[in-house]
Amino acid sequence: xxxxxxxxxxxxxxxxxxxxxxxxxxxxxxxxxxxxxxxxxxxxxxxxxxxxxxxxxxxxxxxxxxxxxxxxxxxxxxxxxxxxxx
Ligand code: SF4
Ligand code: SF4
Numbered sequence: 464x465x466x467x468x469x470x471x472x473x474x475x476x477x478x479x480x481x482x483x484x485x486x487x488x489x490x491x492x493x494x495x496x497x498x499x500x501x502x503x504x505x506x507x508x509x510x511x512x513x514x515x516x517x518x519x520x521x522x523x524x525x526x527x528x529x530x531x532x533x534x535x536x537x538x539x540x541x542x543x544x545x546x547x548x549x
Contacts, residue, residue, distance in 0.1 A: 486512055
C-alpha cells in the first residue's frame with residue numbers, strides 16, 4: 464500500500480510532507496527542477512513504507528492512505544503512480 468497526495472495540494476505545494484518522509488519518496492522536492500512546473504507533489508507508491516508521517520504535516524489534508532482516498536479523489540491514485548512511471 465502507499466499514501467496518496469490529492470487535489471488539495473495543487474497551488475499549495477509547501478513541501479511540509481517532503482521534510483518528514485523517512486524514505487524520500489515525495490517528489491518533486493523544492494530542490495528539483497520539476498518543482499516549479501508540477502502543480503502538486505506526488506508519492507512514489509513503490510517506495511512509500513506507509514509510515515503515515517506525512518499525513519498530519521499537510522496543512523490542507525491532501526494526503527490519504529490508499530484505502531481511505533475519497534471516491535471523488537480516486538483518480539489521484541493513478542496520478543501519483545504515473546509521475547513515477549508506475
Ligand atoms: S507514508 Fe511515510 S513513507 Fe509514505 S510518503 Fe508519507 S512519510 Fe513517506
Ligand atoms: S504537505 Fe500537503 S500541501 Fe504541502 S506539499 Fe505535501 S501534500 Fe502538498
